[in-house]
Amino acid sequence: MSELRKDLVTGRWVIIASERSKRPDDFRPVTPEKKEGGSRFCPFCMGNESKTPPEVFALRESGTVPDGPGWKVRVVPNKFPALSPGAPPPKSAKGIFQWMPGVGVHEVIIENPDHGKELSDLETAHIRDVLRIYQKRINAIEEDLHYQYVQVFKNKGKEAGASLSHPHSQIMATPIVPKRVKEEVYGSERLFRTLKECVFCRTLREETALNERLVLRNDRFCVITPFASRSPFEMAIYPLRHSPFFTSAGDEELASLAGVLKTVLTRLKTTVSDPPFNLILHQAPNPTVSQKAWPGIEQYFHWHMEVLPVLTKVAGFEWGTGFYINPVPPETAAGYLREDK
């Protein structure tokens, strides 16, 4: 029989449909995704810097000039952004309808110059550099207090929303704290009052003791397939050191996280035939905003990352109810993801 499982923090329900449990091979694409031809133009490739807006940051070889070749990681603003920088004027309203101008920041982090080299193919030190750049950009954007939330994410593969296969991540900053972020903050605050401790720290302790959904654990990070996983082979990556802010991670933590990401993304690739996925950073809103709106957030929120493979379709039932149907129990997924192939 299937199970209804509740995500403690967000209150979201998931149907774990174990009676139609699938194996990783069941998700192998019938026709392998057509790779972009080598001749296809890519605005993110080395040599095409003139096709992007001027870089806001880059790790470069010494002696090279901005917006020219010789870079290792490059950050550029979105050329045709959905949200544009600027101070947000107050919200407007007409009757019950509210709106505000599309103010925000949208940047693209080109993770390496090689079109075919995915994040998991990079050296651990290079992945650490990408993570460090996430931190630098978050810190720079959060200096402007208009930006209440900074979202870092990566879409890999067309089905996950990537329009180019050249490996890249994105940063978007919004002048409001998004609803899902608020739900997570309020949920963790509520559970802190009940449990008298951070729900994420408690989850890590219980998951480690149970050892049913544990994928990997080292001295700084823990990776699990969440109890109420929405997607087959979904993973959550938690630092063992409690902190609400990703930007608080030090060099050693970032180096460890880089190694963990390389391992779990490689395992996902080999276990489930290189699926499309979304990598999402969950962190507390802009610290200045957080301290005012959620006093005590340092105690109850815990930054983490989610890896969400896109292996099922979100359709009418999911949109209508907010329920997800997951045909692979997270315990089964963890079993596969623990194996090094």
Added chain:
Amino acid sequence: MKKILLVEDELPLCLLYEEELSAEGYEVMSVHDADSALDALKNKTFDLIITDIRMPGKDGVELIGQIMGLRKDIPIIINTAYQSYKEDFMTWAADAYVVKSSSLAELKAKVRELVKD
């Protein structure tokens, strides 16, 4: 006289753009699909390309990708009725993205900006 290649499948729009841009002093050649645009680029030189995205056959995003293989130096303006193609990073191969409107002021301003004397 500066030459513009206009790639647009809707004939009335072609006529309107030809008239308006000719009045600004440009020579405009219109084609109605991507393959005709690629043929034109092989045979003639242009100072600017204006392309629609939704067209029969290859779309405008695929077209600009192929133009990059032929000529990277010609500025390109995407002129579409849809904002949503901005999410496709291949559109970065273009120099401007102008959403179609009843006023051609923005399009004309971008043409003036990108066609150098």
